[in-house]
Amino acid sequence: MFITFALITLLGALGMLLQKNVIVAGLFMVAAFFGVAGLFVLLANPVAAALQIIVYTGAIMVLVLFVIMMLNSHEEEKAQSSRPVQRWVSVALVAALAFGAVKLVLASPGLKALAQSGAATPEAMTLQKVGVTLFADHLLGFEVAGLLLLAAMIGAVALTKRNL
Amino acid sequence: MDKLASLLHTTPAIAWMVLKVVIVFAGVMSLAAIFTWVERRGSAMIQDRIGPNRAALFGKIRIIGLAQILADGIKMFFKEDLIPAAANRGLFFLAPFLAFVPALLGFAVIPFGKSFVSGGTTYHLSVLDPGNGMGMLYPLAIGGMAVYGVLVAAWSSNNKWSILGGMRSSAAMVSYEIGMSLAVVSIFMTAGGYDPAEIIKAQGHQPWTWNIVRQPLGFIVFFTCMFAETNRLPFDFAEGESEIVAGFNTEFGSMKYSLMALAEYSHMMTASALIATLYFGGWQVPFVKDPSVLLSVACFVVKLVFFAWVFVWIRWTVPRFRYDQLMKLGWKRMLPLSMVNLVFHAWRMSQGH
Amino acid sequence: MGVVVKKAELSWLDRTYVWPVLKGMAITFDHFIKQLFTPTSKRYTIQYPEMKKEMPDGYRGLHELKRFEDGAIKCVACFMCQEACPARCISIEAEEFSDLNITQGFEEKRPAQFKIDMLRCIYCGMCEEACPKDAIWLRKDYELAAYDRLSMQFGKWDLMNTYAEADGKDRISQDPTPSVPRRTIVM
Numbered sequence: 048m049f050i051t052f053a054l055i056t057l058l059g060a061l062g063m064l065l066q067k068n069v070i071v072a073g074l075f076m077v078a079a080f081f082g083v084a085g086l087f088v089l090l091a092n093p094v095a096a097a098l099q100i101i102v103y104t105g106a107i108m109v110l111v112l113f114v115i116m117m118l119n120s121h122e123e124e125k126a127q128s129s130r131p132v133q134r135w136v137s138v139a140l141v142a143a144l145a146f147g148a149v150k151l152v153l154a155s156p157g158l159k160a161l162a163q164s165g166a167a168t169p170e171a172m173t174l175q176k177v178g179v180t181l182f183a184d185h186l187l188g189f190e191v192a193g194l195l196l197l198a199a200m201i202g203a204v205a206l207t208k209r210n211l
Numbered sequence: 212m213d214k215l216a217s218l219l220h221t222t223p224a225i226a227w228m229v230l231k232v233v234i235v236f237a238g239v240m241s242l243a244a245i246f247t248w249v250e251r252r253g254s255a256m257i258q259d260r261i262g263p264n265r266a267a268l269f270g271k272i273r274i275i276g277l278a279q280i281l282a283d284g285i286k287m288f289f290k291e292d293l294i295p296a297a298a299n300r301g302l303f304f305l306a307p308f309l310a311f312v313p314a315l316l317g318f319a320v321i322p323f324g325k326s327f328v329s330g331g332t333t334y335h336l337s338v339l340d341p342g343n344g345m346g347m348l349y350p351l352a353i354g355g356m357a358v359y360g361v362l363v364a365a366w367s368s369n370n371k372w373s374i375l376g377g378m379r380s381s382a383a384m385v386s387y388e389i390g391m392s393l394a395v396v397s398i399f400m401t402a403g404g405y406d407p408a409e410i411i412k413a414q415g416h417q418p419w420t421w422n423i424v425r426q427p428l429g430f431i432v433f434f435t436c437m438f439a440e441t442n443r444l445p446f447d448f449a450e451g452e453s454e455i456v457a458g459f460n461t462e463f464g465s466m467k468y469s470l471m472a473l474a475e476y477s478h479m480m481t482a483s484a485l486i487a488t489l490y491f492g493g494w495q496v497p498f499v500k501d502p503s504v505l506l507s508v509a510c511f512v513v514k515l516v517f518f519a520w521v522f523v524w525i526r527w528t529v530p531r532f533r534y535d536q537l538m539k540l541g542w543k544r545m546l547p548l549s550m551v552n553l554v555f556h557a558w559r560m561s562q563g564h
Numbered sequence: 565m566g567v568v569v570k571k572a573e574l575s576w577l578d579r580t581y582v583w584p585v586l587k588g589m590a591i592t593f594d595h596f597i598k599q600l601f602t603p604t605s606k607r608y609t610i611q612y613p614e615m616k617k618e619m620p621d622g623y624r625g626l627h628e629l630k631r632f633e634d635g636a637i638k639c640v641a642c643f644m645c646q647e648a649c650p651a652r653c654i655s656i657e658a659e660e661f662s663d664l665n666i667t668q669g670f671e672e673k674r675p676a677q678f679k680i681d682m683l684r685c686i687y688c689g690m691c692e693e694a695c696p697k698d699a700i701w702l703r704k705d706y707e708l709a710a711y712d713r714l715s716m717q718f719g720k721w722d723l724m725n726t727y728a729e730a731d732g733k734d735r736i737s738q739d740p741t742p743s744v745p746r747r748t749i750v751m
């Protein structure tokens with residue numbers, strides 16, 4: 048199951064990167080989101096999976112596709128000049144980053160402890176627990192995030208309305 | 212019923228699962244097919260017409276035109292399947308499925324009857340057993356997916372009208388989903404759980420304890436948003452045949468069109484099942500404290516069919532909104548109303564009711 | 565001159581939108597129930613092959629060539645209708661006939677062939693107006709369709725028999741010998 052969902056996620060992400068057509072790329076991204084939602088379910092967190100689908104695929108990607116359709120620029124523009132040096136440098140950098148990240152994860156003490164004791168079966172996440180976590184354990188962070196979003200919203204309204 | 216249930220002991224759990232899936236999806240699909248006919252006959256009756264009553268089995272058995280469904284199916288099957296030259300072929304093939312599958316999947320968590328115990332095992336009458344952790348979030352998530360069918364259909368047919376329809380529909384769906392979610396959240400709050408089984412249990416068997424009485428405002432918001440979600444007439448912005456030819460399915464013909472149409476009706480079934488579950492006590496039989504399983508299933512089906520009929524009824528009563536009116540209603544009426552509903556019930560709960 | 569159009573003032577109840585929708589639903593439901601319980605014969609819709617519309621008097625449908633009691637054709641082949649026809653769909657061939665016993669020595673005229681091309685006919689009724697003998701008239705049959713063009717060419721006998729069944733008369737396919745001289749009838 049893990050392999051299936053991981054493959055869906057990775058293939059979706061790859062397809063999104065390689066696809067020249069913006070809309071098709073967006074749909075590949077939806078597939079990637081689905082894979083991630085499946086991974087969440089495997090992690091015994093169906094709430095996160097549902098929210099992932101509701102928020103990301105149900106709202107954000109729809110809006111992104113909406114904007115793409117409205118702008119009506121479906122084909123990627125050709126690069127004016129190919130820059131082979133930059134391309135290879137970026138590939139090398141990404142590879143180095145990925146390598147470092149994998150090495151860090153493998154070297155982390157948590158993983159070693161896991162390897163010795165075996166993974167504890169995770170308790171299923173429910174909406175009630177999410178609520179408790181948000182409003183009791185991480186109230187400050189939640190409120191700050193809310194404030195930030197409110198400020199962003201007011202800023203967006205102020206930017207788009209010509210005369211308030 | 213007991214004899215029937217004892218048969219279950221001999222079968223493995225997977226067979227019961229398969230049976231449920233077959234019952235639910237076959238039931239929903241055949242109801243959807245029947246409702247294509249109900250829609251046409253009902254609209255005809257509302258407009259003092261008669262509607263399709265001629266199609267007959269073997270040219271003789273007329274059964275008030277019910278054979279029309281078969282006739283339509285056969286006709287759609289043998290029509291030429293046209294694909295526009297400039298269409299995106301892959302997505303054009305994919306679109307009807309993207310429309311159809313989410314419409315059916317939303318039904319999976321909804322209990323269509325009372326759970327029963329037989330031989331020490333509890334059998335739940337819903338495809339996904341309660342306690343799966345997704346609960347009512349699942350139909351909301353799947354409902355959000357439904358817009359992709361419209362969007363992909365609209366874009367892949369490479370037609371100006373289609374793209375207009377798809378854009379309008381996606382904007383409308385995103386706007387109405389917020390109001391709908393808030394209405395559902397206030398039900399989660401008062402029911403103290405988000406599993407459909409818990410929501411049904413919290414409503415009880417007396418009609419005046421159902422959520423329709425407790426949260427009439429939430430019901431109005433949810434009901435309205437369901438129309439926007441299913442793309443049915445007062446909010447028929449994806450199709451809008453008087454403005455943009457046939458909207459997202461302008462270029463679709465034969466079986467592809469028929470799948471699109473069936474998707475709309477399946478969506479309608481799922482929506483009415485949601486309404487029945489959230490606001491009308493699900494499978495609870497009014498005034499009967501402990502109904503038998505068959506009675507509860509029958510009651511659920513009656514509620515489902517009734518709300519599907521209300522969908523048809525409203526479609527032929529109310530004219531289509533203008534686009535700005537739709538947005539105004541969604542953002543300036545529905546969203547604040549469901550907000551007010553949420554805050555009111557939160558306040559009531561804090562007062563200890 | 566501009567006209568000031570007064571907008572209807574909506575009460576707050578009407579502006580909630582929910583109440584007017586409910587009222588509208590009551591109206592449509594009323595129609596639904598009424599239509600559902602109206603017997604088929606009383607509905608507005610005429611279920612065509614089983615039920616047929618009774619056409620009003622003066623309707624101009626399929627022609628009939630009239631005949632006398634004994635079955636003789638009333639037409640005297642005067643060509644008036646052929647002249648009057650704006651669509652030129654009537655073509656007549658006249659013949660003389662005399663039977664000394666009956667016509668008392670007079671020669672009389674009658675059509676040997678009387679053709680109407682129903683595909684060209686515009687059902688204007690001019691032939692009926694022009695006829696001095698009231699021998700042709702347009703009646704109420706409106707079911708004029710055929711699978712080929714040839715069967716829309718109506719000959720003399722077709723035209724004489726168009727309403728035979730409806731009127732309960734015999735179909736005739738040859739000119740009878742008149743029992744009484746026509747001259748005595750036409751006064």
